[in-house]
Amino acid sequence: MKPKHMLRYYINILFLFCFAYAFTQGIGSDQKDTIYLNKYGLRVGLDLYNPIHTAFDNTRKGLEIVGDYRITKKYFAAAELGYMENTTDEDFINFTTNGSYIKLGVDYNAYENWLDMENMIYVGFRYGFSTFSQTLNTFTINNDVFYDDLRTVENGQKFDGLNAHWGEIILGVKAELFNNLYLGFSFSGKKVISSKQPDNFKNLFVPGFNRVFLNNSGFGFNYTLSYLIPLYKKAK
Amino acid sequence: MRKVKPFLLVFLTTIFVMSSCERDEICIDPITPKLIIAFYDFEDDESSKSVNNLAIEIINVDITNKSLDTVGTDSIGIPLNIYALQTTIVLTSDSKNSDLINQDTIQVNYETENIFVGRSCGYKSIFKNVSINRDFNDSERWIKSLVVEQSEIENETKAHVTILH
Numbered sequence: 001m002k003p004k005h006m007l008r009y010y011i012n013i014l015f016l017f018c019f020a021y022a023f024t025q026g027i028g029s030d031q032k033d034t035i036y037l038n039k040y041g042l043r044v045g046l047d048l049y050n051p052i053h054t055a056f057d058n059t060r061k062g063l064e065i066v067g068d069y070r071i072t073k074k075y076f077a078a079a080e081l082g083y084m085e086n087t088t089d090e091d092f093i094n095f096t097t098n099g100s101y102i103k104l105g106v107d108y109n110a111y112e113n114w115l116d117m118e119n120m121i122y123v124g125f126r127y128g129f130s131t132f133s134q135t136l137n138t139f140t141i142n143n144d145v146f147y148d149d150l151r152t153v154e155n156g157q158k159f160d161g162l163n164a165h166w167g168e169i170i171l172g173v174k175a176e177l178f179n180n181l182y183l184g185f186s187f188s189g190k191k192v193i194s195s196k197q198p199d200n201f202k203n204l205f206v207p208g209f210n211r212v213f214l215n216n217s218g219f220g221f222n223y224t225l226s227y228l229i230p231l232y233k234k235a236k
Numbered sequence: 237m238r239k240v241k242p243f244l245l246v247f248l249t250t251i252f253v254m255s256s257c258e259r260d261e262i263c264i265d266p267i268t269p270k271l272i273i274a275f276y277d278f279e280d281d282e283s284s285k286s287v288n289n290l291a292i293e294i295i296n297v298d299i300t301n302k303s304l305d306t307v308g309t310d311s312i313g314i315p316l317n318i319y320a321l322q323t324t325i326v327l328t329s330d331s332k333n334s335d336l337i338n339q340d341t342i343q344v345n346y347e348t349e350n351i352f353v354g355r356s357c358g359y360k361s362i363f364k365n366v367s368i369n370r371d372f373n374d375s376e377r378w379i380k381s382l383v384v385e386q387s388e389i390e391n392e393t394k395a396h397v398t399i400l401h
């Protein structure tokens with residue numbers, strides 16, 4: 001690897017872990033004008049968060065494919081496609097959610113890159129849709145403490161054909177580790193728009209949305225590793 | 237400013253995420269309702285009348301170390317057994333006076349239905365087609381009259397049963 005490339009690699013690592021260099025001043029303006037070209041193409045990758053989660057706690061199994069396509073210098077069309085099986089254990093209920101989801105939207109890169117670097121600090125919007133089933137594994141009827149023989153009922157009732165629509169706002173970072181290989185992480189805030197609820201139960205977990213809080217909101221966290229398939233280069 | 241903005245956004249989202257957690261962790265919604273019995277005067281069924289030293293016993297339930305608050309009340313909430321279709325209750329008046337002590341037994345019959353409440357509360361039971369059998373072989377009944385006011389026990393806002401004595 002040439003020293004110049006090594007340097008770029010180190011800088012990108014730095015970018016990913018502390019953003020520190022964003023606060024430093026820009027390089028001297030007395031340099032001769034060089035036009036740096038932006039890479040355009042399709043970036044595809046995998047979510048790493050769920051496999052890591054599964055390694056520590058096997059109540060969740062999931063796979064998510066992520067992809068984005070650069071439209072302009074700043075805008076990227078983005079999509080995520082995934083499958084998830086998750087068991088939630090609460091004080092009085094235990095249930096398993098099983099289903100797949102798709103998210104479609106746009107990312108806006110708010111970061112001005114140096115030279116020909118291709119890092120991102122971005123804001124994104126997504127529309128999410130999921131179809132899934134809920135299986136109520138066990139429940140305990142919540143009765144007065146007077147009866148201390150709380151019995152757990154083995155149920156196994158399955159609620160099929162459920163769905164949910166939601167919106168997401170994403171804040172994230174993507175850094176080019178090696179040529180065309182990106183590591184990224186993002187936070188997302190979500191809100192359910194509408195949901196087909198089961199009879200006498202509730203969609204407390206939705207694949208792709210995660211835990212549904214009382215006010216129909218939720219949040220997510222993603223680690224992604226992706227590869228850019230470069231198609232062409234453009235100055236803007 | 238332009239470079240600070242994204243950091244500010246990430247920071248604000250983190251705050252938003254932190255503050256939105258765990259609001260439904262504690263069960264505060266009403267769970268399985270108790271049977272509410274209100275006591276009225278037999279002579280004047282408009283005025284409530286508390287029972288002297290009322291003691292409650294639920295048959296087949298060990299209530300050692302547990303107590304129902306019965307002191308000076310003109311109504312009482314009795315938890316029903318959700319795993320059976322009936323609960324037999326012995327209501328004892330003047331329980332501390334060996335001369336006047338009087339035990340009346342009632343049997344509450346019902347059907348149960350499980351209703352989903354929420355994440356932290358899980359399911360509760362409600363009771364339907366509630367009826368009460370009394371022991372009429374008992375010649376000295378302190379309960380003069382008993383009326384089932386509501387055949388469905390869904391909440392604890394109103395008395396389900398009134399007893400005149």
